[in-house]
Amino acid sequence: MTVTPHTRYLASRYDVVIVGAGPAGMAAAVAARERGAERILLVDREADPGGILLQCIHAGFGLHVFDEEITGPEYAGRYLEQVLEHDVDILTDAYVMDVSPDLRVKLMSPDIGVSTVDAGAVVLAMGARERTRGAIRIPGDRPSGVYTAGLAQKMVNLDGYLPGRRAAILGSGDIGLIMARRLALEGVEVVGVFELLPYASGLTRNIVQCLHDLDIPLHLSTTVAAIHGRDRLERITVAPVDDERQPQLDAGWDLDVDTLLLSIGLIPDAELARTLGVQMDGVTGGPIVDGCMETTRPGVFAAGNVVHINDLADWVSQEAVVAGDAAAASVTGAQRPRQDVRIVPGDNVAYVVPHTVASDGTHTLSFRVRRPITGPTLLRLGDVHRRKLRAAVPAEMVTVKVGPKLLEEVRDDVLRIDAVPAEEVAT
Amino acid sequence: MTTDLHDRATPEPEDATPQGDVETHAYLCTGCPLGCRLEVDAIDDEVVEVRGFSCKKGERYGRQEHTDPRRPVSTTVWIEGAAIRRAPVRAADSVPRDQIRDVVEALRGLIVPAPVRRGDVVLRDVCGTGVDVIVTRDLDRVR
Numbered sequence: 001m002t003v004t005p006h007t008r009y010l011a012s013r014y015d016v017v018i019v020g021a022g023p024a025g026m027a028a029a030v031a032a033r034e035r036g037a038e039r040i041l042l043v044d045r046e047a048d049p050g051g052i053l054l055q056c057i058h059a060g061f062g063l064h065v066f067d068e069e070i071t072g073p074e075y076a077g078r079y080l081e082q083v084l085e086h087d088v089d090i091l092t093d094a095y096v097m098d099v100s101p102d103l104r105v106k107l108m109s110p111d112i113g114v115s116t117v118d119a120g121a122v123v124l125a126m127g128a129r130e131r132t133r134g135a136i137r138i139p140g141d142r143p144s145g146v147y148t149a150g151l152a153q154k155m156v157n158l159d160g161y162l163p164g165r166r167a168a169i170l171g172s173g174d175i176g177l178i179m180a181r182r183l184a185l186e187g188v189e190v191v192g193v194f195e196l197l198p199y200a201s202g203l204t205r206n207i208v209q210c211l212h213d214l215d216i217p218l219h220l221s222t223t224v225a226a227i228h229g230r231d232r233l234e235r236i237t238v239a240p241v242d243d244e245r246q247p248q249l250d251a252g253w254d255l256d257v258d259t260l261l262l263s264i265g266l267i268p269d270a271e272l273a274r275t276l277g278v279q280m281d282g283v284t285g286g287p288i289v290d291g292c293m294e295t296t297r298p299g300v301f302a303a304g305n306v307v308h309i310n311d312l313a314d315w316v317s318q319e320a321v322v323a324g325d326a327a328a329a330s331v332t333g334a335q336r337p338r339q340d341v342r343i344v345p346g347d348n349v350a351y352v353v354p355h356t357v358a359s360d361g362t363h364t365l366s367f368r369v370r371r372p373i374t375g376p377t378l379l380r381l382g383d384v385h386r387r388k389l390r391a392a393v394p395a396e397m398v399t400v401k402v403g404p405k406l407l408e409e410v411r412d413d414v415l416r417i418d419a420v421p422a423e424e425v426a427t
Numbered sequence: 428m429t430t431d432l433h434d435r436a437t438p439e440p441e442d443a444t445p446q447g448d449v450e451t452h453a454y455l456c457t458g459c460p461l462g463c464r465l466e467v468d469a470i471d472d473e474v475v476e477v478r479g480f481s482c483k484k485g486e487r488y489g490r491q492e493h494t495d496p497r498r499p500v501s502t503t504v505w506i507e508g509a510a511i512r513r514a515p516v517r518a519a520d521s522v523p524r525d526q527i528r529d530v531v532e533a534l535r536g537l538i539v540p541a542p543v544r545r546g547d548v549v550l551r552d553v554c555g556t557g558v559d560v561i562v563t564r565d566l567d568r569v570r
Contacts, residue, residue, distance in 0.1 A: 047510060057515035057563065059499035071501055073515045073564035077545050157503055160512040185502065185531045205457035209498060212455070213524060374461075390481060391461045 004090050010107075010115055014041045014089075015331045016324070017105045017119040019096045019272065022051020024304025025125035026079040027317035031324030032123070033086040036332050040088045041117065043107060045095045049083070050076030051127055052150070053313060055157045058178055060205075064314035075313060099272055103299050120331035121299045123323050124273055124287070128266035128305035130175075136264055138170075140226040145233030149175040149263040153182070162186055164259030168236055169193045170224045172200040172207075174311070176263020181210035183261075191255050192217045194224060194238055196245055199372050201265075201395050203311065224260065225252055233258050268306045276300060283351040284308040290339040291357035292326035293319065301327045308353045308366065311397050315366070319353075322364075337361055341410050346380070347418035348373070350394070359407035366399045369419045376422035384409040392419050449475055454492045458484045465489040497521035501563070502531045504549060509541035509566040516549055517563050522556045529554045541568040 015037040018025045021044035029042045048054065053061070056072030063069050066078060083090065094109035103119045130148035147155075147163055153175065155161045167188050169176045172195040184190045193211060198221045200207055211218050219238070225247040226237040239252030268286035278295040279288045286307040287295040293303050303323035304316035330336070337358035343365060345352050352367040369377075372393040379387045379398070385406050392398055398419065407415070447470050456463040461481055467489045468476040477489035491497075499521050503513035522530055530553050539549055543562045550560040 054564065057501045057503060057517070059501060059517065069499070071515065071517055071563045074545060077563075077565055157515065158511050158513060160503070160505070185528065203457075204455060204459075204462035207462075208455050208457050213498065213527065390459065 004084070004088075008111060010041070010091070010112060010117055011039060011089075013118040013120075014039045015120045016040045016123060016327045017096075017103075017117065017121075018042045018123040018125055018324075019099075019105075020044060020051065020125035020127055020304075020306070021046075021049035021083075021090065021092070022125065022127050022304065023053060023075065023079065023313040023316045024127065024306070024320040024323075025049075025051070025123070026076075026083050027320040028123045028125055028301075028303055028324030028327070029088045030079070030082050030086050031321040032328040033088060035325045035328035037120075037328035040086075041119075042083065042088050042090045043094050043096055044090070044092045047093055049080050049090055049092060055150070055154050056178075056313075057157050058182075061313050064312065065317050072313070079317070096272065099276055099300070101276065101297065119299075121301060121327035123320070123327050124270070124295075124300065124302040124306050125304050125320060125323075126269040126272065126306045128309055129269045131262070131265045131267060133262060138224055138227055140237075141229050143227070143229035143231055143233045145229065145258050146227065146260045146262065149173070149179045149261045152259075152261050153179055156182060156186065162188060163261070164188065164233075164257070166191065166257045167259035167261060168224070168238070168255055168257045169261045169263060171195065171263035171265070172202050172218060172220075173263040173265060174202040174206050176261060177202040177206040177210040179261055179263070180216050181214055184214045184216060188259070190214075190216050191257060192219055192238075194219045194222045196223045196241060197221070199393065199395075203395060223247055225249060227260065228254075233260055236260055266305065266309045268308070270302075270306050273300075273302060273306070281308075281351060281353075281355065283345075284353065286353075288355045289353065291322075291337070291354050291361055291363045292329075292339075293323035293354065294326060294330075299327075299330060308351065310366075311395075315397070315399070318364070319366075340413055341407055342414045344414060344416050346416040347420050348392075349417050349419055352417050357402070357407065359410065360404050361407075362401065362403040364399050364401050365417065366397055367417055367419075368394055368397055370394065373419065373421050378418075378420050378422045380416075380418040380420070381406070382410055382415045384415070388422060389419070447471055452493055454489055456480065456485045456488050458482070458488055465492075467493045469493055496524040498524050498527055500527050500530045502534055504534055505536075505538040506543065506566060507538060507540045508568045508570055509543075510569045511566070514539055514541075514543055514549075514566055515563045516560050518553060518556070518558045519548075519561045520558045522553070522558050526554055526556060530556070530560075534560060541566050 053072035053076040061075040098106040225239040228235040239247035273287040301323040303320035339356040377389040377392040501517040506514040
């Protein structure tokens with residue numbers, strides 16, 4: 001299905017081709033048009049644009065972009081309207097098979113078969129995939145009834161099926177918490193959420209509204225140690241973990257469940273970037289990008305969860321505006337800012353995006369801390385800026401805006417970001 | 428409404444004639460990553476003091492959470508004739524926390540015909556909350 005009728009006949013060349021029509025791709029498309037790119041092709045493999053937003057029927061979207069709290073489908077709907085108003089060609093049910101180094105994009109769809117278009121610039125906006133059982137190697141049988149939380153969300157919210165009657169959830173990521181509530185409201189008995197770490201991975205708001213409100217217990221420092229069941233899941237063994245995160249089986253207990261949802265993290269769906277040979281960040285699993293969200297391959301930009309996992313769709317869209325704008329600028333021949341300052345993660349910082357910035361520009365740096373700091377936190381940007389944060393936990397991405405005034409003071413073209421407990425610094 | 432709560436916030440010891448004992452209730456603030464553990468001292472619904480907050484928002488949240496906790500509610504309903512089987516819906520405004528399950532129950536079994544448009548009302552005044560339930564996605568008729 002093509003959304004815009006004339007997309008049935010692809011042009012041989014587009015200024016900007018965007019891969020993925022979720023909160024990143026749609027925002028990039030609008031921004032690219034506003035910056036003067038004429039012909040834009042927005043490609044998505046699903047039947048409708050919107051990406052994962054369409055199955056996120058809960059509220060919590062739009063506070064930053066639309067100044068109003070709305071649901072995922074509404075967020076997607078509003079962006080789609082903007083995309084259509086901006087005269088962007090949308091091709092759905094289509095798969096981008098390859099992007100060549102000279103920016104030839106190979107597409108496949110039932111409508112057009114296999115086709116290749118030339119692109120002036122490409123924006124990668126493929127989002128992320130869920131980690132599966134294989135990623136954490138849960139021992140035991142291999143019955144049906146073990147799902148990733150997002151897959152269960154699709155089953156329930158789009159297809160109208162319940163995955164089971166009695167469920168446990170491994171991992172306290174936001175999708176798992178949202179699904180705990182969703183299943184409980186649909187009459188599934190949710191016996192508990194189990195989290196390997198000593199703290200929850202999801203937003204506080206979801207702990208309160210998805211677990212406390214529905215009396216669903218959260219077991220910290222506890223994991224699923226074994227899966228039992230011949231054809232269908234029958235039982236799981238859960239056990240507390242020691243300091244090395246190894247399950248203490250003698251302290252474990254069994255739970256009769258027919259469903260186990262895994263909410264154990266997302267990984268950037270960056271296969272196309274890897275094939276293109278762009279440099280990748282080993283921590284985020286996404287491509288290395290500069291202050292324009294351009295990868296190490298000129299003309300190839302990336303934004304959203306394909307670069308690093310964000311907490312909010314709003315931030316994904318805001319990041320994609322930078323990518324879309326710069327992609328358009330690259331094809332209209334605008335002067336490119338020199339990316340002269342390298343941003344590096346320092347004490348207690350896992351990663352920072354973007355990886356380089358232009359010192360004469362204004363940028364939003366996004367990062368995550370490694371260990372939770374539950375009290376006053378000192379955020380240090382090299383020796384040029386210090387700021388107090390009230391707390392910094394891995395579950396919540398931290399963003400900080402930097403401008404030319406600050407960046408011009410950076411010495412040796414390297415800006416190191418630290419986030420440490422404030423009292424440690426005082427002593 | 429918030430103003431009302433604020434007015435009540437100023438305790439006036441002169442005419443305070445407590446009917447019951449002061450009880451302390453615990454809440455987890457959802458305003459920011461800090462997740463402050465709030466303690467709300469109250470005589471029934473009358474908040475005497477909020478402790479443990481780090482900002483104005485936290486104090487306000489503690490009062491609201493004790494006197495009138497409200498939540499957004501989303502679910503899905505059957506849709507006939509669209510490309511997918513469920514249409515996403517939500518309460519147009521937040522509803523009392525204790526009525527979340529009732530609202531979802533009230534929508535179970537409801538069938539709407541495609542097409543639907545964002546904002547279409549599928550159920551008025553759900554469970555007497557005064558809140559309508561609206562569709563959150565445009566879904567065309569395809570068959």
